[in-house]
Each structure stands twice: as structure tokens, then as C-alpha cells.
Amino acid sequence: MAELFPLPPLPTFAQVVFMGIALLTVVGSLIVVLSRNLFHSALGLIAAFFGAAGVYFIAEAEFVGVSQVLVYVGAISTLIAFAIMLTRGMMFGVTSPRNRQSGTAAIITALTFVVLTALMNATPWPQAGEPITDGEAVIARIGSMFVNEYVVAFILLALLLLVSLAGSIVLARDRK
Amino acid sequence: MVPLSWYLILAAFVFSSGLFAALGRRNAIAVLMGIELMLNAANINLVAFWRYGVAPMENVDGQVFALFVIAVAAAEVAVGLALIISIYRNRKTVNLDELDLLQG
Numbered sequence: 702m703a704e705l706f707p708l709p710p711l712p713t714f715a716q717v718v719f720m721g722i723a724l725l726t727v728v729g730s731l732i733v734v735l736s737r738n739l740f741h742s743a744l745g746l747i748a749a750f751f752g753a754a755g756v757y758f759i760a761e762a763e764f765v766g767v768s769q770v771l772v773y774v775g776a777i778s779t780l781i782a783f784a785i786m787l788t789r790g791m792m793f794g795v796t797s798p799r800n801r802q803s804g805t806a807a808i809i810t811a812l813t814f815v816v817l818t819a820l821m822n823a824t825p826w827p828q829a830g831e832p833i834t835d836g837e838a839v840i841a842r843i844g845s846m847f848v849n850e851y852v853v854a855f856i857l858l859a860l861l862l863l864v865s866l867a868g869s870i871v872l873a874r875d876r877k
Numbered sequence: 878m879v880p881l882s883w884y885l886i887l888a889a890f891v892f893s894s895g896l897f898a899a900l901g902r903r904n905a906i907a908v909l910m911g912i913e914l915m916l917n918a919a920n921i922n923l924v925a926f927w928r929y930g931v932a933p934m935e936n937v938d939g940q941v942f943a944l945f946v947i948a949v950a951a952a953e954v955a956v957g958l959a960l961i962i963s964i965y966r967n968r969k970t971v972n973l974d975e976l977d978l979l980q981g
Contacts, residue, residue: 719879723887730894733910734902746910749891753917756887757943759879760928765920765943772947777913777954784906784958788965800974803901810900814893818886826881830929842937843944851941858948865952869959875966 719759726752737798739785747778761833764840884925892918905961905971909954916950 712720725748732745750773757766833839847855891914898911920943927939965971 713878716879716883719883723883726887727890730891730914733907733914734894734898739904739906742907742910746913749914749917753891753921756884756921757924760884760924762924762927762940762943765924765940765947768944768947769920772951773913773917776951780954780958781906781910784961787962788906788971798903798907799901800903803897806897806900810893810897813896814889817889817893821882821885821889826885827929828880829878830881831931831933833933835934839934839937839940842935843940846937846941851945854945858945862948862952865956869955872956872959873962 715759719756722752722755722759725749726756739798740782743778743781743785746781747774750774750778761836761839763836764843881925881929884921888918888921888925891915891921903972903974905964905973905976906958908973909957909961912957913950913954916946920946 729745729748729750729752733742733749736742736745750769754766754769754774757763757769895911895914895918898914899908900911902908902911923939923943923946927933927937927943930936930939961971964976968976970976
């Protein structure tokens with residue numbers, strides 16, 4: 702542990718909070734991956750989403766954090782819960798939650814994590830970012846970027862959302 | 878302040894578990910959850926690199942990209958779950974190893 706994370710002698714308050722939130726995220730994503738019951742997986746996913754939102758708040762990206770809670774925790778988790786209930790026959794009585802290639806998948810995944818962590822440890826990263834003095838100015842800047850630099854992507858995104866929501870209604874409709 | 882590498886290691890772990898869910902789970906909804914985890918890991922990295930980049934008050938591109946990713950993920954999960962429900966209605970299963978209609 703000490704070689705992976707070069708801890709200062711006494712972690713600051715923000716670091717302790719970050720560790721707690723990171724623990725919530727890690728446990729949530731482990732439940733998503735390992736749980737046999739699909740509904741427990743969905744609950745773990747909600748925990749992981751909340752943890753990611755907390756990480757955004759610690760990084761002083763409040764707007765992204767609020768959007769994360771609204772969109773992921775509010776909308777996507779509800780959608781997934783509904784989909785689990787509508788395909789309820791799959792919730793119980795499954796022999797194994799993993800498929801035949803899960804052993805290979807576990808090896809590949811572990812290798813990915815080890816390689817990524819080793820690369821991160823080999824790279825010198827900044828220990829502290831520049832201070833943010835005015836949080837509201839950052840949010841105002843995000844808004845002005847949406848309607849200036851990224852206006853084409855913004856309009857295309859609105860179109861994509863419209864098409865995908867209409868398309869999902871057509872797909873899931875009962876044709877009888 | 879929290880070092881940047883902590884964010885990156887957390888994101889690497891979330892990405893890896895999402896990758897395992899996408900590759901190794903049998904249920905299609907679990908695979909979709911894994912994809913959501915991977916998108917979240919990418920978002921954590923985007924926000925962390927924005928925070929530790931040059932002039933975070935001016936260059937908010939990282940946050941803008943993260944918001945785009947959130948919106949695209951919402952569209953993707955809506956279509957994906959509609960497809961899963963449609964498949965379940967036709968085949969009475971969402972186990973991916975039983976959905977081999979295209980296998981020759």
C-alpha cells in the first residue's frame with residue numbers, strides 16, 4: 702500500500718474524505734461485478750454513481766456532480782431498475798452470473814488494472830492544482846462554452862437525445 | 878489537496894471492474910451496468926485532469942466533455958434497455974450466451 706500511494710505523514714481532511722468516497726465507489730463497483738442477484742448489482746451501481754458524484758465535488762466540479770446525481774442516480778438507475786423488473790424471469794434461478802469466458806475476462810481485466818496503475822506510478826503528476834477562487838465563474842464559463850465553442854455538438858446532442866428517446870419507445874412498444 | 882494519482886487509480890479500478898462486467902457477465906443488463914461504470918471512470922479522469930490542468934478557471938473543456946458524456950450515456954442506456962426489453966419479449970431470455978441467432 703505504501704509503495705502504491707506515497708502517503709504524507711498525516712493525511713489532510715480532504716484526503717480522508719476522498720478515501721471514504723473512493724471506498725464507497727470501489728465497494729459499489731465490486732458489488733456490481735460480483736453480485737449474483739441483479740437487483741443488488743443495481744444498488745451497488747447507485748452507490749458507485751454517488752461515489753463518483755462525491756469525487757466531482759471534491760474536485761470542485763459542482764455542476765458535473767449535480768448533473769451526475771440528477772442524470773445517473775435519478776434517471777439511469779431508475780431505468781435499470783425498471784428493466785430488471787420487466788425482465789424478471791432472469792432475476793432468480795440463474796446457474797451462474799458469469800459466462801464461459803469470464804476466466805479470460807478476469808485475467809484481461811486484472812492485467813488492464815495493473816498496467817494502468819504501473820503507468821500512473823511511472824509518470825510524475827502534479828500534487829496540487831491551481832486554486833479556484835470563484836466557483837460561479839466556472840459554471841458561467843461552462844454555460845458560455847456550450848453556446849459558443851461547442852454549440853454544434855450541443856445541438857447535435859439535443860437531436861441525439863430526442864431520436865434515442867423516440868427510438869426506445871418504438872423499440873420497447875408492444876406490437877400486438 | 879488530494880494528489881492527482883489518487884483520482885487516476887480510482888478511475889482505473891472503476892474502469893477495470895466495468896470492463897470485467899462487460900466481458901464476463903451473462904446477463905445483458907449487467908453488461909450495460911459495466912458500460913456505465915466505464916463511462917463513469919472516463920468522467921472521473923476528465924474532471925481530475927481539468928482540475929489539475931493549466932488555468933482551470935478558464936479552460937473548462939474537461940467539465941464540458943464530462944457533461945457531454947453524461948448526456949450521451951443517458952441516450953445510450955435508454956436505447957440499450959429498450960433493446961433488452963424487446964429481446965426479452967421475443968426470446969424470453971436476456972442471457973447473452975443464449976442469444977446466438979447470428980451464429981452460423
